[in-house]
Amino acid sequence: MLLLTLRRKRHMVDKPSDLxxxxxxxxxxxxxxxxxxxxxxxxxxxxxxxxxxxxxxxGSLFVAFQRLQRAGLIKGEWKPTENSRRAKYYSLTEQGRRxxxxxxxxxxxxxxxxxxxxxxx
Amino acid sequence: xxxxxxATSGLRSLLRKTQVDRELNEELNGFLEMAAEEKIKHGVSxxxxxxxxxxxxxxxxxxREVVRSAxxxxxxxxxxxxxxxxxxxxxxxxxxxxVAVLTLALGIGANTAMFSLVNGVLLRPLPYLNPDRLxxxxxxxxxxxxxxxxxxxxxxxxxxxxxxxxxxxxSSWQPVLQVGEPEPLNGLRVTSNYFRTLxxxxxxxxxxxxxxDSPNTNKVVMLSHRLWQRKFSSDPNIxxxxxxxxxxxxxxxxxxxxxxxxxxxxxxxxGTVEIWRVLGYDISQPWACRTCHHLVxxxxxxxxxxxxxxxxxxxxxxxALTKAYPKEYDDVGVIVTPIRDQLLxxxxxxxxxxLGAVCLVLLVGCANLAxxxxxxxxxxxxxxxxxxxxxxxxxxxxxxxxxxxxxxGLLGAAAGLFPAC
Numbered sequence: 001m002l003l004l005t006l007r008r009k010r011h012m013v014d015k016p017s018d019l020x021x022x023x024x025x026x027x028x029x030x031x032x033x034x035x036x037x038x039x040x041x042x043x044x045x046x047x048x049x050x051x052x053x054x055x056x057x058x059g060s061l062f063v064a065f066q067r068l069q070r071a072g073l074i075k076g077e078w079k080p081t082e083n084s085r086r087a088k089y090y091s092l093t094e095q096g097r098r099x100x101x102x103x104x105x106x107x108x109x110x111x112x113x114x115x116x117x118x119x120x121x
Numbered sequence: 122x123x124x125x126x127x128a129t130s131g132l133r134s135l136l137r138k139t140q141v142d143r144e145l146n147e148e149l150n151g152f153l154e155m156a157a158e159e160k161i162k163h164g165v166s167x168x169x170x171x172x173x174x175x176x177x178x179x180x181x182x183x184x185r186e187v188v189r190s191a192x193x194x195x196x197x198x199x200x201x202x203x204x205x206x207x208x209x210x211x212x213x214x215x216x217x218x219x220v221a222v223l224t225l226a227l228g229i230g231a232n233t234a235m236f237s238l239v240n241g242v243l244l245r246p247l248p249y250l251n252p253d254r255l256x257x258x259x260x261x262x263x264x265x266x267x268x269x270x271x272x273x274x275x276x277x278x279x280x281x282x283x284x285x286x287x288x289x290x291x292s293s294w295q296p297v298l299q300v301g302e303p304e305p306l307n308g309l310r311v312t313s314n315y316f317r318t319l320x321x322x323x324x325x326x327x328x329x330x331x332x333x334d335s336p337n338t339n340k341v342v343m344l345s346h347r348l349w350q351r352k353f354s355s356d357p358n359i360x361x362x363x364x365x366x367x368x369x370x371x372x373x374x375x376x377x378x379x380x381x382x383x384x385x386x387x388x389x390x391x392g393t394v395e396i397w398r399v400l401g402y403d404i405s406q407p408w409a410c411r412t413c414h415h416l417v418x419x420x421x422x423x424x425x426x427x428x429x430x431x432x433x434x435x436x437x438x439x440x441a442l443t444k445a446y447p448k449e450y451d452d453v454g455v456i457v458t459p460i461r462d463q464l465l466x467x468x469x470x471x472x473x474x475x476l477g478a479v480c481l482v483l484l485v486g487c488a489n490l491a492x493x494x495x496x497x498x499x500x501x502x503x504x505x506x507x508x509x510x511x512x513x514x515x516x517x518x519x520x521x522x523x524x525x526x527x528x529x530g531l532l533g534a535a536a537g538l539f540p541a542c
Binding site: 072 | 126149
């Protein structure tokens with residue numbers, strides 16, 4: 001138990017503080033919904049799409065890949081890149097696609113609810 | 122489903138560790154290289170680009186560790202490391218290990234041996250129905266010692282008491298069984314209600330009938346499960362057949378269940394009783410007299426009657442008998458003892474004391490070991506300091522030491538098997 005809490009603490013430090021906890025998985029799924037991508041590509045795309053707000057470091061990103069892969073939401077495949085390098089390309093599984101849909105819906109619901117609360121005066 | 126996938130992919134990375142590690146390395150390296158190339162495109166020199174990436178992403182080794190330690194199998198792996206380390210540490214100080222293991226082994230071994238004995242003798246329930254209701258009933262002789270009863274006395278006890286649901290008697294009997302090779306057996310002659318008193322029902326056949334308990338009827342016997350297997354090759358139709366004992370024909374009434382072990386044995390060699398016949402006494406027989414003290418009485422108390430109450434009532438019955446037959450009785454009452462006490466004798470108290478003593482021995486051993494470990498811990502402070510400096514968390518150090526001590530405990534327990542046997 002002690003160990004678990006220690007470990008969890010370490011992760012939280014690694015995660016960018018401006019990223020709401022638990023949303024990294026959803027963002028990765030969303031990024032992969034367009035096309036299969038390798039780790040660096042995903043990091044760059046996340047940064048671009050958020051206009052530089054989210055900078056995810058390699059540690060949290062790869063932990064998330066591992067977690068998503070084991071949950072069966074994404075799968076990885078080694079392929080050559082455009083620079084004739086070998087990289088692991090991640091792509092959404094059918095289950096991952098379903099999860100993305102449900103999480104997006106849920107997220108929308110929550111954001112709307114939070115917005116309603118914040119706007120009420 | 123995802124739990125299963127998690128387990129299998131965890132197992133895969135455990136079993137094919139190098140490959141999984143290499144893939145992770147390649148992936149992370151690729152990530153850093155691509156990040157650097159991106160910067161080179163913007164006109165930064167290769168060296169500067171690499172340094173910049175490193176600054177942005179932090180230590181590559183740390184990142185790799187973070188990714189690896191996020192999985193459950195990393196716990197298995199580090200535990201395995203700890204175990205190997207613990208073995209090395211114990212081998213490095215063989216004197217300490219030997220003393221610690223020996224201390225534990227002696228303590229644990231003595232405890233195990235003692236507990237097996239106590240468990241077998243005291244804690245295991247007797248193979249009777251409600252054994253706490255069963256008592257032995259003795260005549261109390263003038264010097265206060267317990268004495269066997271005569272048949273006539275038994276009959277009077279049986280008809281006059283109200284404390285016992287059943288009262289039975291038995292005496293020893295050594296017949297020779299003439300089936301195949303003649304074999305002397307250890308047996309008992311019992312009244313027809315003997316098994317009802319104990320609460321045992323035959324597995325095959327029937328119990329003794331009251332009308333069979335007289336001198337001039339068919340002689341019937343009950344067989345133990347083992348005797349039935351051994352001598353009659355588990356014949357399922359044995360009930361009602363005749364067998365030869367002491368050149369006399371006996372009819373087999375039934376076979377007792379295998380779970381029943383007779384604890385009543387007057388055989389000094391302590392052999393188990395394997396055969397029972399009906400007592401078949403009659404008051405007219407000379408050996409059925411009041412002074413013929415050769416029968417042992419066993420009674421089942423009625424519900425709600427305590428041993429004290431039963432003793433008080435039996436004392437009154439006995440006093441009336443002494444008054445009626447002053448020549449035949451010189452005893453002063455009746456002794457009623459719980460069957461457990463009877464079977465174990467005065468040993469039970471001593472056994473518990475012994476068990477307590479060996480528990481204390483283990484405690485003393487543990488205290489000694491704790492002292493030893495404390496002394497060792499003092500000399501290992503530098504090691505712990507070094508580990509902490511290298512980035513081990515408190516939990517990690519505790520786990521490593523815990524694994525080491527668990528190993529020591531297990532070794533002690535394993536070595537404890539030898540004195541226990």
